[in-house]
Amino acid sequence: xxxxxxxxxxxxxxxxxxxxxxxxxxxxxxxxxxxxxxxxxxxxxxxxxxxxxxxxxxxxxxxxxxxxxxxxxxxxxxxxxxxxxxxxxxxxxxxxxxxxxxxxxxxxxxxxxxxxxxxxxxxxxxxxxxxxxxxxxxxxxxxxxxxxxxxxxxxxxxxxxxxxxxxxxxxxxxxxxxxxxxxxxxxxxxxxxxxxxxxxxxxxxxxxxxxxxxxxxxxxxxxxxxxxxxxxxxxxxxxxxxxxxxxxxxxxxxxxxxxxxxxxxxxxxxxxxxxxxxxxxxxxxxxxxx
Amino acid sequence: xxxxxxxxxxxxxxxxxxxxxxxxxxxxxxxxxxxxxxxxxxxxxxxxxxxxxxxxxxxxxxxxxxxxxxxxxxxxxxxxxxxxxxxxxxxxxxxxxxxxxxxxxxxxxxxxxxxxxxxxxxxxxxxxxxxxxxxxxxxxxxxxxxxxxxxxxxxxxxxxxxxxxxxxxxxxxxxxxxxxxxxxxxxxxxxxxxxxxxxxxxxxxxxxxxxxxxxxxxxxxxxxxxxxxxxxxxxxxxxxxxxxxxxxxxxxxxxxxxxxxxxxxxxxxxxxxxxxxxxxxxxxxxxxxxxxxxxxxxxxxxxxxxxxxxxxxxxxxxxxxxxxxxxxxxxxxxxxxxxx
Numbered sequence: 156x157x158x159x160x161x162x163x164x165x166x167x168x169x170x171x172x173x174x175x176x177x178x179x180x181x182x183x184x185x186x187x188x189x190x191x192x193x194x195x196x197x198x199x200x201x202x203x204x205x206x207x208x209x210x211x212x213x214x215x216x217x218x219x220x221x222x223x224x225x226x227x228x229x230x231x232x233x234x235x236x237x238x239x240x241x242x243x244x245x246x247x248x249x250x251x252x253x254x255x256x257x258x259x260x261x262x263x264x265x266x267x268x269x270x271x272x273x274x275x276x277x278x279x280x281x282x283x284x285x286x287x288x289x290x291x292x293x294x295x296x297x298x299x300x301x302x303x304x305x306x307x308x309x310x311x312x313x314x315x316x317x318x319x320x321x322x323x324x325x326x327x328x329x330x331x332x333x334x335x336x337x338x339x340x341x342x343x344x345x346x347x348x349x350x351x352x353x354x355x356x357x358x359x360x361x362x363x364x365x366x367x368x369x370x371x372x373x374x375x376x377x378x379x380x381x382x383x384x385x386x387x388x389x390x391x392x393x394x395x396x397x398x399x400x401x402x403x404x405x406x407x408x409x410x411x412x413x414x415x416x417x418x419x420x421x422x423x424x425x426x427x428x429x430x431x432x433x434x435x436x437x438x439x440x441x442x443x444x445x
Numbered sequence: 446x447x448x449x450x451x452x453x454x455x456x457x458x459x460x461x462x463x464x465x466x467x468x469x470x471x472x473x474x475x476x477x478x479x480x481x482x483x484x485x486x487x488x489x490x491x492x493x494x495x496x497x498x499x500x501x502x503x504x505x506x507x508x509x510x511x512x513x514x515x516x517x518x519x520x521x522x523x524x525x526x527x528x529x530x531x532x533x534x535x536x537x538x539x540x541x542x543x544x545x546x547x548x549x550x551x552x553x554x555x556x557x558x559x560x561x562x563x564x565x566x567x568x569x570x571x572x573x574x575x576x577x578x579x580x581x582x583x584x585x586x587x588x589x590x591x592x593x594x595x596x597x598x599x600x601x602x603x604x605x606x607x608x609x610x611x612x613x614x615x616x617x618x619x620x621x622x623x624x625x626x627x628x629x630x631x632x633x634x635x636x637x638x639x640x641x642x643x644x645x646x647x648x649x650x651x652x653x654x655x656x657x658x659x660x661x662x663x664x665x666x667x668x669x670x671x672x673x674x675x676x677x678x679x680x681x682x683x684x685x686x687x688x689x690x691x692x693x694x695x696x697x698x699x700x701x702x703x704x705x706x707x708x709x710x711x712x713x714x715x716x717x718x719x720x721x722x723x724x725x726x727x728x729x730x731x732x733x734x735x736x737x738x739x740x741x742x743x744x745x746x747x748x749x750x751x752x753x754x755x756x757x758x759x760x761x762x763x764x765x766x767x768x769x770x771x772x773x774x775x776x777x778x779x780x781x782x783x784x785x
Contacts, residue, residue, distance in 0.1 A: 193559070252501075253495070253499050253501055253554075253634075254695075254744055256501045257692075258737055261733050269730065376684070379566070382559075383559075387563075422570060422574060428564070428567045431560065439556065
């Protein structure tokens with residue numbers, strides 16, 4: 156019988172991890188869940204964000220999460236550019252399924268190989284004020300390097316949720332998923348709305364990338380482990396619902412954390428994928444699906 | 446072209462290639478040729494599902510590695526000749542494709558693609574934790590000194606096996622393309638709902654395609670441990686196999702059996718040259734850039750470019766008279782599927 160302390164610590168670690176997973180998945184929930192663009196290069200953009208934070212951190216000593224905020228506009232622009240190419244080459248021609256997937260797969264590969272050429276395959280870390288130390292609540296430890304990304308991630312999710320539910324733009328994004336033609340009749344350009352939404356989804360990668368490098372050392376090919384996680388969470392969370400995403404992310408985080416604690420970390424990557432396969436087979440609408 | 450003539454032609458070309466490779470006496474040529482042939486099989490296998498049916502498999506590396514690790518398993522448990530291993534690998538990888546397809550093919554295509562990515566990581570994790578197969582440390586396969594066929598060195602024997610597999614894959618792909626199965630698959634690719642509504646058994650055809658495609662990929666992987674001598678999960682399940690298996694048919698052209706062949710020979714040779722002259726990381730970057738460039742600029746690949754410039758579907762009154770008769774894109778692509 157495992158001790159209560161161990162269980163409690165695994166539970167908190169999973170919760171904190173889940174908050175971070177939610178930040179990584181938020182972008183996919185927008186691009187795949189709402190816009191129906193299967194951006195499998197999303198995790199590669201997250202790693203790109205990590206390396207942006209790493210570069211600013213080592214060159215100027217900037218706080219990595221602050222660096223993430225600073226590169227947000229650049230990632231927004233990158234997202235807008237990628238969408239424009241995707242739209243012009245595939246979406247407009249109605250060839251988005253097969254070739255669009257190959258396009259994003261190519262982007263993922265280019266980003267990964269580009270980073271290998273630029274930075275090598277060594278693991279990189281950042282210096283942050285909260286890199287070490289923890290807050291102890293009785294037997295439960297809250298490491299700062301997990302807690303800070305968790306809190307900022309929650310703030311980011313809340314901001315995104317407000318953007319989607321309260322602003323005109325957000326409602327337009329939700330509407331474009333349902334009926335682009337109706338938007339056109341209201342004199343709103345659906346392509347522009349989709350471009351902005353996709354750019355926002357890529358911009359979240361800047362933040363998620365910064366969280367990632369605070370939490371663990373990174374190397375270019377690490378993004379692949381996140382492909383399964385983000386899509387598992389996105390599907391489990393009911394495709395496009397941010398609260399659902401958060402709940403699913405926390406669930407996955409806790410399950411992974413317990414697996415790591417009691418069976419060893421080498422099994423953890425398979426959990427997400429196993430969960431994804433089971434979800435797809437049994438309940439493709441997700442736990443919180445409509 | 447009649448099928449019997451085609452088979453004879455493929456066999457003759459394969460025999461000629463093998464004779465040339467042996468006559469050259471260059472071991473490097475044999476090693477490089479093996480890799481290119483392996484990609485011909487992988488690309489053709491991917492295309493049966495991806496090109497003909499329109500379902501993107503990102504997990505080619507998983508099926509390939511399952512084939513390779515099947516060989517490792519039997520090498521350690523009970524050594525068998527390579528042709529037998531190839532058959533076993535085909536069964537194992539085919540069943541894997543069937544199971545995978547059964548779980549996800551009822552959903553939209555994107556879910557299948559994501560699930561194949563997932564499959565690669567699940568299997569890699571299983572192999573990493575399976576100590577009998579060498580775990581994450583990898584496994585050494587000591588190649589036998591003598592090939593089972595007298596007069597051939599071992600690498601010549603491996604090239605011969607791969608040549609037979611490549612020829613078999615091409616013949617299988619062409620046969621499928623022209624069969625009722627191929628027509629059904631093309632119908633699924635062009636409009637699955639319409640195909641379903643006119644009575645095409647879509648799920649069954651998709652499962653057949655996934656199984657065949659997976660089995661061929663497993664067969665391509667089975668001789669690999671004997672070729673490479675040392676295998677570890679990180680490289681066996683590596684992204685380069687998956688990317689190449691997609692990039693080669695996309696660059697060559699996905700609706701025709703010759704597309705993956707052209708793509709694999711071009712891209713495979715290019716990579717061999719780039720690995721020797723530049724670096725292996727740069728050659729992977731080239732593959733990625735070519736893939737993205739081709740899907741944007743030439744969506745039907747080299748075969749498509751060729752057809753639009755010189756082919757029957759190309760210019761002149763034929764095109765005019767046809768385009769007046771069939772305005773829809775689906776009629777267009779099902780025709781290009783049938784043209785040899």
